[in-house]
Amino acid sequence: MNENKKIINPEKRRDIIKNILIVFLIVLLILTFFSNTIMNHSLPEIATESSISGSLTEKLNASGIVESNQSYEVKAKGNSTIDEIKVKTGQEIKKGDILFTVNSEENTELKEAETLLKSLELEYQKMLLKLPKNYATENQTIKNAQEDLNALIAKRDEAVSNQAENDSKKSEYNQAKSELSGITSELADIQMYITSLNTDDIYSIGSEYTGNIIGIYEEYTKAQSELQKAESELQTFMMSPDVSEEMIQSLQDKVNQCSDYLDQCESAYKSEKSALHNTLNDRLDYLNGESDRLNSIINNYESNLSADDILTVDALNEQITAKQRELESLVIALEDAKKQDNLESQSNDIDIKAKHEEIEAQKLVVDKIKKKDSEKEIKADYSGVVSQINVKIGDTVLPDEAVAVIDISEEGYTMTVSVEAEKTKKIKAGISVDVLNDWSNSINADLVEIKNDTQNKKNRILKFKVSGNVNSGDTLSVSIPCSTGRYDTIIPKSALNEDSNGKFVLIVKSKSSPLGNRYFAERVDVEVLASDEVSCAVQGSLNMGDYVITTSSKPVQSGDQVKMKD
Amino acid sequence: MNIRKKRKDFLFKVLLTVFAGLVAIVFLMPTVLTITNSFMTSSEISANYGVMFDNISSDKKTYISDTLNLKFIPDKVSFSQYFAVLFKSPEYLLKFWNSVILVVPITFFQIVVALFASYGFARYDGKIKQIIFFSYIILMLMPYQVTLVPNFLVADKLGILNTRWAIILPGIFSPFSVFLLTKVMKRIPTSYIEAAKLDGASEWQIFRHICLPLCKSAVFSVTLLVFIDYWNMVEQPLILLEDKEMHPLSVFLSEINTGDVGLAFAVAVIYMIPTLLMFLYGEDYLVEGITYSGGIKG
Numbered sequence A: 001m002n003e004n005k006k007i008i009n010p011e012k013r014r015d016i017i018k019n020i021l022i023v024f025l026i027v028l029l030i031l032t033f034f035s036n037t038i039m040n041h042s043l044p045e046i047a048t049e050s051s052i053s054g055s056l057t058e059k060l061n062a063s064g065i066v067e068s069n070q071s072y073e074v075k076a077k078g079n080s081t082i083d084e085i086k087v088k089t090g091q092e093i094k095k096g097d098i099l100f101t102v103n104s105e106e107n108t109e110l111k112e113a114e115t116l117l118k119s120l121e122l123e124y125q126k127m128l129l130k131l132p133k134n135y136a137t138e139n140q141t142i143k144n145a146q147e148d149l150n151a152l153i154a155k156r157d158e159a160v161s162n163q164a165e166n167d168s169k170k171s172e173y174n175q176a177k178s179e180l181s182g183i184t185s186e187l188a189d190i191q192m193y194i195t196s197l198n199t200d201d202i203y204s205i206g207s208e209y210t211g212n213i214i215g216i217y218e219e220y221t222k223a224q225s226e227l228q229k230a231e232s233e234l235q236t237f238m239m240s241p242d243v244s245e246e247m248i249q250s251l252q253d254k255v256n257q258c259s260d261y262l263d264q265c266e267s268a269y270k271s272e273k274s275a276l277h278n279t280l281n282d283r284l285d286y287l288n289g290e291s292d293r294l295n296s297i298i299n300n301y302e303s304n305l306s307a308d309d310i311l312t313v314d315a316l317n318e319q320i321t322a323k324q325r326e327l328e329s330l331v332i333a334l335e336d337a338k339k340q341d342n343l344e345s346q347s348n349d350i351d352i353k354a355k356h357e358e359i360e361a362q363k364l365v366v367d368k369i370k371k372k373d374s375e376k377e378i379k380a381d382y383s384g385v386v387s388q389i390n391v392k393i394g395d396t397v398l399p400d401e402a403v404a405v406i407d408i409s410e411e412g413y414t415m416t417v418s419v420e421a422e423k424t425k426k427i428k429a430g431i432s433v434d435v436l437n438d439w440s441n442s443i444n445a446d447l448v449e450i451k452n453d454t455q456n457k458k459n460r461i462l463k464f465k466v467s468g469n470v471n472s473g474d475t476l477s478v479s480i481p482c483s484t485g486r487y488d489t490i491i492p493k494s495a496l497n498e499d500s501n502g503k504f505v506l507i508v509k510s511k512s513s514p515l516g517n518r519y520f521a522e523r524v525d526v527e528v529l530a531s532d533e534v535s536c537a538v539q540g541s542l543n544m545g546d547y548v549i550t551t552s553s554k555p556v557q558s559g560d561q562v563k564m565k566d
Numbered sequence B: 001m002n003i004r005k006k007r008k009d010f011l012f013k014v015l016l017t018v019f020a021g022l023v024a025i026v027f028l029m030p031t032v033l034t035i036t037n038s039f040m041t042s043s044e045i046s047a048n049y050g051v052m053f054d055n056i057s058s059d060k061k062t063y064i065s066d067t068l069n070l071k072f073i074p075d076k077v078s079f080s081q082y083f084a085v086l087f088k089s090p091e092y093l094l095k096f097w098n099s100v101i102l103v104v105p106i107t108f109f110q111i112v113v114a115l116f117a118s119y120g121f122a123r124y125d126g127k128i129k130q131i132i133f134f135s136y137i138i139l140m141l142m143p144y145q146v147t148l149v150p151n152f153l154v155a156d157k158l159g160i161l162n163t164r165w166a167i168i169l170p171g172i173f174s175p176f177s178v179f180l181l182t183k184v185m186k187r188i189p190t191s192y193i194e195a196a197k198l199d200g201a202s203e204w205q206i207f208r209h210i211c212l213p214l215c216k217s218a219v220f221s222v223t224l225l226v227f228i229d230y231w232n233m234v235e236q237p238l239i240l241l242e243d244k245e246m247h248p249l250s251v252f253l254s255e256i257n258t259g260d261v262g263l264a265f266a267v268a269v270i271y272m273i274p275t276l277l278m279f280l281y282g283e284d285y286l287v288e289g290i291t292y293s294g295g296i297k298g
Helices: A002-042 A108-128 A136-161 A163-198 A213-239 A245-304 A313-373 A421-426 B002-037 B042-056 B080-088 B090-123 B127-141 B144-158 B165-172 B175-186 B190-198 B203-214 B216-231 B235-240 B249-254 B261-281 B283-294
Strands: A045-050 A052-068 A071-075 A080-085 A098-104 A377-379 A384-389 A402-407 A413-420 A432-435 A443-452 A459-468 A475-492 A496-499 A502-513 A516-531 A535-540 A547-552 A561-564
Touching: A002 B080, A002 B090, A002 B261, A052 A384, A052 A421, A052 A459, A052 A516, A052 A535, A098 A402, A108 A313, A136 A163, A136 A313, A163 A245, A213 A245, A413 A421, A413 A475, A421 A459, A443 A475, A459 A475, A475 A516, A475 A547, A502 A535, A516 A561, B002 B261, B042 B080, B042 B261, B080 B090, B080 B261, B090 B127, B090 B165, B090 B175, B090 B203, B090 B216, B090 B249, B090 B261, B127 B175, B144 B165, B144 B235, B165 B235, B175 B216, B190 B203, B203 B216, B216 B261, B216 B283, B235 B249, B249 B261, B261 B283
Parallel strands: A045 A561
Antiparallel strands: A045 A547, A052 A413, A052 A475, A071 A402, A080 A098, A098 A377, A384 A402, A413 A459, A432 A443, A432 A475, A443 A459, A475 A535, A496 A502, A502 A516, A502 A547, A516 A535
């Protein structure tokens, strides 16, 4: 069984392998058959044109925006809302045609103007209400100063007239003051003498009052010392045992005698002291009386004269001078104040006048705004073509806001284009140019002027006069004919490519293979000699009859395989 | 003693197996690498082997990896290479058919010529035969590159240069298969042929009904060897075919550094398939034929 299996298996295996090989080859064959189809599907499809020789009129293409030679802006006269737009862009209009109907709305400008007018009027009235300046206070002060001065002058005059009497009174007063001074001194001495007398200090008493009392007093003191001596002696002897009676008696007697004598001296002294006491008291009384008298004179003088009375005429003169200067300065200050006030008053007058004028001007503004608000239509001031409408229905427009622009058709249209000066060398002014984007063939353009471009010195400006069915703002492309030449290789402009290495064309090279012809793109660098709007004459390794790629379904690079368009 | 010897034998076998395994890994690695890498994306292949191709090719490019990175497992299994080869690149398919167009006639006619030549060498004796056979052996021993210049000159003389005939014609008259088949046919017992002659068989009948069936396995093995030899040829198309459109796929594989690196592995795998299938188909015949021609079998 196993052996059979072994024998059968190699055959089966071979069959399977053979089938696999056949299938593999068939699959590859089918894929090969369809390979070109599949690959071509992914290749970029190109369109080609062959290069030719011939003549080419070089043309310069340029484009610019048409401008009206004159236009004006239609402006709203007041705050309003656009109710209806009566015209369309491009519409021809005549002077006086209604362009917009508007609905005036609450005018904020008017409100503001009125508010300003009110505030100005209020300010004006406030300025008028200002009190005129009076100088009562200053005048009163000057008047007071004048009176003070007059009083001082009177006082000085009086002082001048009473000067002799015042001098005698003053002399008396001065004498009294002098006397009082002596009396006061003496009074003090007398009081001191009395005190000294009372204390038996008689040597302190002035000699004019002592008289005999000093002798009497000395006798008295002498009797006292003798008595003391006798008594002392007696005592001494009495203590001694050897002393006789007689001796003691005799000493006793002596003591007695001394005592009697002392009594006599004491009595004499006392009487003399009493007499002196009386004398001193009398003198004291006299001096006190005299002192009182003088004091009354002085007090009377001093009480009768005030501080001003005491002042001299010179002092009064000085006061008068000061007062006069004060008075003068007050007068000058008053004059200055008056001048200043006068100036201010004049300035105020000017301000008031200006304010009044301002109020008048504001009134005019308010009136003007009110007048503007009352207008319901915006009309065309000139005939022309509406080139621009800046508003929509329902838009709110402000005064002097441009709502539309109208080209004044009578003035015509122009177009200016700035081109490289090098390109303009072959162009002459005065030629008619083709308008490329004029599908209705209703626009005419003439090159009227070639001038230098002041903004870009490398360029020149071409000025065209444009007429026909054209409006301001239209963009026109024009083709300006230059010179005509004959060239060997002319290719479609669409075949021309450019990269960082310069201008080039892609030509088609075919290569035959067992699977058929294959086409490859090949780069050929060229130099453009001349060109018009569709063709260009080139110079390079390009032969007449070479097929150049004009369009392709995908980006093509040199060396890429391509598919020719069916 | 017996156990000891058994152990020794076992150890020897183990060592031999390990060695054989290592050698097998070394030889299998390129094939495995080719198959696994064919499922990688072209960017992954560029990243892994870009440096190698960069060093070979003239146009210096910058690659992600600056070292060669042998990878067996793709980051992301992709059939993009196969898709590109089979659907997007007719030139590779064309080159495959170029290979087929060159190899099939060479193999077929070479076997036909070799069969007749070897029958002649095996059946007839003579001095001229010996000289010719000796010259065949000398030619066979020469490397192909030695005969390439004469081939080029002859092809040029014949006016077939830059045509497929420049490759096919020299291929048809290859000495290798003649030598191999002569050796096989010489081993056919002469009694078989004499018996046939006695039965009235002509030379063609003897060749057709006796020699060919007996040489079947040898013929197949020679066919396979010749097919593989010419399937992988590089020098002949390079020298003799100027037009690259006529080059076989083997040339593309040899010039892979200048082509699409990413497609190389897929193309290699596809290119491998016919040879592999043929080998699997005639595996038994091949072994048999080689052993038969080598004289193992009587």
